[in-house]
Amino acid sequence: MTVGLALSSGGAPAFLASICTLEWLAGTFPNLLTGFSDVVLATASGGSLGNAVFANAEYRIGLPHWNEATTYEEALSDHYPGKVWFAVGASLPHIGFMGSHDHSASQAGHHGRRRTPNFLSAKAWEDITLVNARRYGIKHVAGGNLRWFDTFAFIPKKAAPLHVNKENYLSGSQSGSIGLGWREMSTGQVYPPNAAVDTVQAAAWSSAFWSCGPLVNGTTLGWMLEKHLMPQDNSYYFTDGGLFEGTGIVQLLREQVTSIVAFVNMPGGDVAGVFKIMRLFGFAGGQGNWGVTGPHRLQVFSSAYGDAVRANLTNTEVMRARLTNVPVMGNSFLGVKPYMLENLVIFTNLRSQEFMDSFRDPRIKHNLSPHFPVDYPSAFDLWPKLDTNSFCMLQQWKGERYKDEIREALGQ
Numbered sequence: 379m380t381v382g383l384a385l386s387s388g389g390a391p392a393f394l395a396s397i398c399t400l401e402w403l404a405g406t407f408p409n410l411l412t413g414f415s416d417v418v419l420a421t422a423s424g425g426s427l428g429n430a431v432f433a434n435a436e437y438r439i440g441l442p443h444w445n446e447a448t449t450y451e452e453a454l455s456d457h458y459p460g461k462v463w464f465a466v467g468a469s470l471p472h473i474g475f476m477g478s479h480d481h482s483a484s485q486a487g488h489h490g491r492r493r494t495p496n497f498l499s500a501k502a503w504e505d506i507t508l509v510n511a512r513r514y515g516i517k518h519v520a521g522g523n524l525r526w527f528d529t530f531a532f533i534p535k536k537a538a539p540l541h542v543n544k545e546n547y548l549s550g551s552q553s554g555s556i557g558l559g560w561r562e563m564s565t566g567q568v569y570p571p572n573a574a575v576d577t578v579q580a581a582a583w584s585s586a587f588w589s590c591g592p593l594v595n596g597t598t599l600g601w602m603l604e605k606h607l608m609p610q611d612n613s614y615y616f617t618d619g620g621l622f623e624g625t626g627i628v629q630l631l632r633e634q635v636t637s638i639v640a641f642v643n644m645p646g647g648d649v650a651g652v653f654k655i656m657r658l659f660g661f662a663g664g665q666g667n668w669g670v671t672g673p674h675r676l677q678v679f680s681s682a683y684g685d686a687v688r689a690n691l692t693n694t695e696v697m698r699a700r701l702t703n704v705p706v707m708g709n710s711f712l713g714v715k716p717y718m719l720e721n722l723v724i725f726t727n728l729r730s731q732e733f734m735d736s737f738r739d740p741r742i743k744h745n746l747s748p749h750f751p752v753d754y755p756s757a758f759d760l761w762p763k764l765d766t767n768s769f770c771m772l773q774q775w776k777g778e779r780y781k782d783e784i785r786e787a788l789g790q
Contacts, residue, residue: 396428
């Protein structure tokens with residue numbers, strides 16, 4: 379039985395949640411992430427960066443662990459003797475020149491992200507990725523023990539820049555001008571097969587949110603200048619995997635895994651995260667927009683499941699949808715073939731009163747930001763330490779709550 383884990387795009391929330399989720403999975407199911415079980419991992423953007431850190435620095439990372447007896451002082455701490463606090467690489471203060479909100483990126487499904495000025499380049503982003511890795515003591519980024527598909531969007535050079543219509547999606551001759559690429563990090567295999575993408579580039583380009591704006595609805599003059607700064611090889615431009623499909627689920631369906639557990643960690647909570655998920659069920663989602671691919675291009679599951687899935691994922695005291703024996707629809711645009719998926723479990727992040735009440739120390743609940751857990755003005759600003767540590771514990775709390783379902787889906 380081949381099972382799949384998906385870690386979504388989503389900036390700092392995805393980065394932080396991925397590290398904490400993987401640490402919980404490794405502690406709860408000791409053989410799951412060691413390479414001795416048949417697990418396939420698919421990641422995008424912040425999820426890719428989170429797994430890159432965990433795969434290369436698992437035993438150097440210090441993080442809080444949910445317990446009802448956790449005190450306010452413990453929930454505030456970033457001190458873990460001999461280890462590095464898990465969130466040291468979650469913000470990007472060293473690129474504080476990030477500019478105003480980029481509407482074309484938002485329309486493409488990157489709600490709340492910002493566009494950077496022209497002087498951020500592919501090489502600079504690779505360097506930033508390496509600087510962040512070094513914060514965790516990582517000198518060389520390796521692929522880890524699992525089959526790990528680090529996904530990114532690719533656009534043939536002759537098709538760039540892309541232009542969405544008034545409904546905010548590609549149409550006409552451009553409708554098929556973007557694809558979901560990947561590097562399988564343990565073997566070095568890539569898709570498209572002629573793409574030139576190394577390990578660091580895959581991690582960097584999967585998370586290159588700043589390149590979405592120029593590649594979608596860039597002006598003629600702006601594009602003439604900015605195209606030289608884009609992640610690229612001789613044939614393609616590359617950009618954040620979240621621009622195409624940010625959940626990781628589609629890549630796992632391409633691999634025809636028997637079960638999927640997906641952790642969707644988008645900024646904006648039930649709006650942004652569920653929007654991405656619902657497109658897989660043929661719905662436009664909470665933002666009323668289909669993303670750059672257009673209506674139904676990403677549908678892989680029957681719409682009949684949609685209302686129940688959305689109801690569970692937007693319920694603050696559930697935050698989980700579970701389906702069994704799910705027919706997967708064939709989708710030639712995505713390269714997905716029809717088959718039967720035994721288990722599909724999807725998690726989101728919402729402001730759960732039950733979670734906040736789970737701590738005996740009431741100061742934790744009373745001092746959490748009103749933006750907790752993922753509704754912050756920017757996906758890349760530094761969060762308050764209490765919020766950051768509590769967000770990590772929220773992942774563990776959800777895991778413990780649904781441990782039996784996860785165990786069954788993963789064959790553990």
